[in-house]
């Protein structure tokens with residue numbers, strides 16, 4: 001089996017890499033070589049037998065399959081450029097990016113790597129941190145079929161419950177991811193509105209949450225819990241489950257594509273405005289569901305609820 005590398009140990013990446021390393025231990029395969037900007041994030045992975053490597057290009061040199069899970073397009077582009085510029089051969093290496101990036105980034109990255117004899121798969125994921133911890137994410141894979149088949153056993157029932165095959169065109173999986181996030185962000189807005197309504201009318205957030213979970217499913221129920229547990233505005237020394245700036249990036253990717261195709265996204269616009277207002281009011285350390293704080297303010301309540309943090313500093 002090719003040596004496997006992993007870059008990116010954020011809210012999602014650490015959980016995913018942990019499941020992958022546990023799988024490699026079960027298979028008595030060589031350990032995962034991991035890297036991250038903040039290397040200390042990998043301490044738990046090291047305790048499971050993972051091998052730290054501070055340099056991404058040195059990690060790439062040692063591995064046949066390299067997963068990346070980073071915040072945004074520019075971080076992915078910087079990593080790939082550093083691997084190319086290192087001068088190490090990239091021939092036949094498979095790069096699997098699980099981040100949410102624009103299809104144009106996918107296309108440019110695939111072309112750059114192909115010129116070096118490497119293969120690029122776009123494999124964005126659906127589901128938040130608790131689902132990543134459980135190894136139950138949904139993956140959408142796009143890119144050369146042979147490489148996708150090599151990588152699939154590292155994903156199916158290891159990091160994910162389902163792999164959606166998006167075909168040979170890698171951009172299609174990132175398109176699906178961005179389309180999916182239109183639903184995610186609109187749903188967070190809808191749950192936030194319903195919970196503010198429930199609180200202000202005296203119905204209460206408890207019965208509302210019970211109904212949301214029962215009638216609209218565990219995903220909507222989970223979004224409600226982000227509000228009622230205060231996770232929409234977590235402590236300043238913690239990492240949000242799905243950072244508000246990441247969701248803003250995803251919404252902007254959707255708007256860029258919608259504009260190219262004369263599609264209107266009015267619901268997403270409302271959610272984006274509220275996320276941006278939340279970030280302006282409360283800073284960067286917010287979950288994507290933090291439009292709730294702005295909806296609270298519009299209804300005459302404080303941005304913070306009794307379980308969230310209580311201020312911006």
Ligand SMILES: NC(=O)c1ccc[n+]([C@@H]2O[C@H](COP(=O)([O-])OP(=O)(O)OC[C@H]3O[C@@H](n4cnc5c(N)ncnc54)[C@H](OP(=O)(O)O)[C@@H]3O)[C@@H](O)[C@H]2O)c1
Pocket residue numbers: 007008009010011012013036037038039041069070071072075098099100101125126127128129239241242243246247250
């Ligand atoms: N969270 C979710 O629910 C969710 C669900 C599906 C998809 N996604 C997507 O998955 C990706 C990762 O999300 P996440 O929630 O895990 O994000 P995150 O917690 O913010 O982690 C981001 C990762 O990127 C690294 N990074 C950020 N800026 C960097 C830079 N300038 N140079 C090098 N590394 C850098 C971070 O390193 P440090 O550890 O050093 O900060 C960390 O490893 C994003 O594209 C997001 O949109 C997220």
